[in-house]
Amino acid sequence: MLKLLQNEWMKLWSKKGTWIMAGLMVVLIIAMAGIMKWSGSLMDDESDWKLSTQSELENDKNSLASGILKGESKRLAEENVQISEYRLANDVAPLNDFSREGMIYNPSVGSIALLLTVIVAAGIVASEFSQGTIKMLLTRPVKRWKIMTSKYLAILLFGVLLMLIGFITTILSAFIFFPSEGGQALAISGGNVVEVSIWSHGLYMLLLSFVNVIITATFAFMIGSVFRSSGMAIGLSLFIYFTGSVIVGLLSRFEIVKYLIFTHMDLTMYESNYVLNDDITLSFSLVVLAVYLVAFLIVSYTVFTKRDITA
Amino acid sequence: MEPTPIVELKNLSKTIRGKKIIDDLSLQLYPGQITGFLGPNGAGKTTTIRMMVGLMKKSGGEVVIDGQTLSADFEEALSKVGVIVENPEMYKFMSGYKNLLHFARMQKGVTKERIDEVVKQVGMQNRIHEKVATYSLGMRQRLGLAQALLHRPKFLILDEPTNGLDPAGIREFREYLRLIAKTENVSVFVSSHMLSEIELMCDRIAVIQNGKLVDLRDMSESQEAHYYVEAFPADQTFELLRSLGFKSESVNEGFVIQAEKTQIPELVKALSTAGLELYAIQPHRKTLEDQFLELTGGGQLAETASK
Numbered sequence: 001m002l003k004l005l006q007n008e009w010m011k012l013w014s015k016k017g018t019w020i021m022a023g024l025m026v027v028l029i030i031a032m033a034g035i036m037k038w039s040g041s042l043m044d045d046e047s048d049w050k051l052s053t054q055s056e057l058e059n060d061k062n063s064l065a066s067g068i069l070k071g072e073s074k075r076l077a078e079e080n081v082q083i084s085e086y087r088l089a090n091d092v093a094p095l096n097d098f099s100r101e102g103m104i105y106n107p108s109v110g111s112i113a114l115l116l117t118v119i120v121a122a123g124i125v126a127s128e129f130s131q132g133t134i135k136m137l138l139t140r141p142v143k144r145w146k147i148m149t150s151k152y153l154a155i156l157l158f159g160v161l162l163m164l165i166g167f168i169t170t171i172l173s174a175f176i177f178f179p180s181e182g183g184q185a186l187a188i189s190g191g192n193v194v195e196v197s198i199w200s201h202g203l204y205m206l207l208l209s210f211v212n213v214i215i216t217a218t219f220a221f222m223i224g225s226v227f228r229s230s231g232m233a234i235g236l237s238l239f240i241y242f243t244g245s246v247i248v249g250l251l252s253r254f255e256i257v258k259y260l261i262f263t264h265m266d267l268t269m270y271e272s273n274y275v276l277n278d279d280i281t282l283s284f285s286l287v288v289l290a291v292y293l294v295a296f297l298i299v300s301y302t303v304f305t306k307r308d309i310t311a
Numbered sequence: 312m313e314p315t316p317i318v319e320l321k322n323l324s325k326t327i328r329g330k331k332i333i334d335d336l337s338l339q340l341y342p343g344q345i346t347g348f349l350g351p352n353g354a355g356k357t358t359t360i361r362m363m364v365g366l367m368k369k370s371g372g373e374v375v376i377d378g379q380t381l382s383a384d385f386e387e388a389l390s391k392v393g394v395i396v397e398n399p400e401m402y403k404f405m406s407g408y409k410n411l412l413h414f415a416r417m418q419k420g421v422t423k424e425r426i427d428e429v430v431k432q433v434g435m436q437n438r439i440h441e442k443v444a445t446y447s448l449g450m451r452q453r454l455g456l457a458q459a460l461l462h463r464p465k466f467l468i469l470d471e472p473t474n475g476l477d478p479a480g481i482r483e484f485r486e487y488l489r490l491i492a493k494t495e496n497v498s499v500f501v502s503s504h505m506l507s508e509i510e511l512m513c514d515r516i517a518v519i520q521n522g523k524l525v526d527l528r529d530m531s532e533s534q535e536a537h538y539y540v541e542a543f544p545a546d547q548t549f550e551l552l553r554s555l556g557f558k559s560e561s562v563n564e565g566f567v568i569q570a571e572k573t574q575i576p577e578l579v580k581a582l583s584t585a586g587l588e589l590y591a592i593q594p595h596r597k598t599l600e601d602q603f604l605e606l607t608g609g610g611q612l613a614e615t616a617s618k
Binding site for chain 2: 003004006007010011014015016131132133135136137138139140141142143306308309310
């Protein structure tokens with residue numbers, strides 16, 4: 001199996017496109033940091049964090065008092081209130097989004113890594129068919145499920161690598177472009193306010209967005225191996241990635257929305273202030289996603305191992 | 312004594328959407344022998360070959376390779392087989408060497424030294440580190456052959472291997488196949504629509520039509536003694552030949568008869584005593600093409616030639 005994985009890895013990096021994608025990712029992340037720096041300098045407001053925290057606190061309290069918040073949204077608002085009160089009482093400044101710490105605390109690597117991993121996942125089976133190499137690949141004494149597994153592992157490895165490259169680039173550009181502004185991230189743990197390290201939170205965000213990378217890439221892998229067309233696989237995967245939240249919005253009145261994949265794909269929402277559906281929690285999302293993931297893999301493997309190669 | 316076959320097809324069948332593509336096909340292939348696989352287009356050659364190498368699932372019967380059943384022990388059975396399916400499509404964006412490395416990793420026990428050895432065998436050592444995209448068709452064909460030989464297969468299966476090769480390339484390829492069949496006792500199974508090619512290369516031919524094996528013969532056997540007789544007047548000649556007990560067949564202005572060499576003087580005497588004017592009597596060699604068309608019916612000539 002290791003040798004098969006080596007093969008996939010060799011094929012992947014023998015293509016110029018892969019190097020271009022990895023390079024593009026580095027360039028994009030640096031460019032984004034540069035743009036953030038520039039737009040941050042335009043705002044140039046020396047606003048007091050205490051005033052903005054105060055108004056945030058009042059907003060959250062009003063929402064809670066109005067009673068429109070339920071479930072996860074209510075919980076998030078309550079936590080925010082607790083944290084804001086703690087900040088004001090103990091004089092703990094929050095992180096500035098446009099600071100070195102803010103960048104590392106919330107690295108925006110996920111969507112670029114997702115896009116590039118989807119492109120690789122879509123093509124890894126489909127391209128064997130379009131190049132005609134599938135005939136060579138499948139007449140070797142290796143069972144088809146092993147070949148499939150090596151390809152899937154190669155995708156995951158590629159995804160992990162991109163996330164790491166992205167995170168390292170983010171850290172570097174954070175240090176290059178932004179000054180340290182201090183501030184302390186806070187979270188609620190066991191009912192108490194605790195301090196959070198920007199590093200562990202950054203990695204946690206990376207992990208949450210990597211789940212989305214896996215799900216979308218597995219979907220692309222499935223479409224690519226069922227329809228043998230990487231274009232179609234890329235198109236459909238990005239379609240569900242971009243339209244997912246719209247579909248959730250349209251169907252939000254129905255119970256079924258809880259079980260749609262779109263509702264759960266972006267797990268970083270649990271670390272933001274807005275959850276797509278009030279009845280879901282992180283663990284529920286993970287279960288739903290796991291079910292979809294297994295279904296996608298079953299379809300991919302079944303079609304691939306049963307197919308007659310006629311082309 | 313018959314040697315034990317290395318490959319056995321036992322009642323192989325394939326049904327696609329209710330249509331029998333391959334019907335109860337049985338065939339044995341022996342070590343050191345090159346067997347040609349002939350048939351008009353759509354007869355089921357490619358389907359048969361793809362079932363033998365695991366690209367297509369069979370609907371019934373068995374493929375046994377060196378004692379192992381393909382469906383039961385896929386990896387073990389296929390590890391004895393080298394395959395070239397049509398034009399070998401390699402990864403064009405990688406060098407020839409990386410391609411070989413790729414396929415070597417999919418086999419047990421292929422060392423780096425073995426790769427180098429095979430590269431030398433097919434005469435590619437000068438360009439093996441260049442990208443496959445820069446190779447000519449002949450070189451790709453040789454790379455394909457190198458790939459098929461990496462693991463020292465006992466059985467080599469080739470589907471239309473000479474497609475697109477120039478005459479020199481074809482000749483080189485053919486001689487190479489003969490050589491490894493002889494020296495390494497490899498059994499070779501070649502499908503081709505180029506009859507003259509098969510004729511030059513093979514020891515034995517199997518002919519398939521409408522999914523059934525219609526003929527299987529040794530090439531030596533297929534060269535029965537035939538003579539061409541041209542005498543005037545033709546109708547009297549025909550009568551005479553018949554009265555002497557020769558099976559005759561009208562070809563051009565004369566007849567082709569089946570006869571032994573020792574019968575010829577007798578025949579000449581008979582012709583002259585009958586007062587017939589003898590213009591020619593000569594050995595006649597039926598080409599494989601003639602035999603093939605006899606077997607499969609001439610109607611499919613156009614299709615066969617155009618594949």
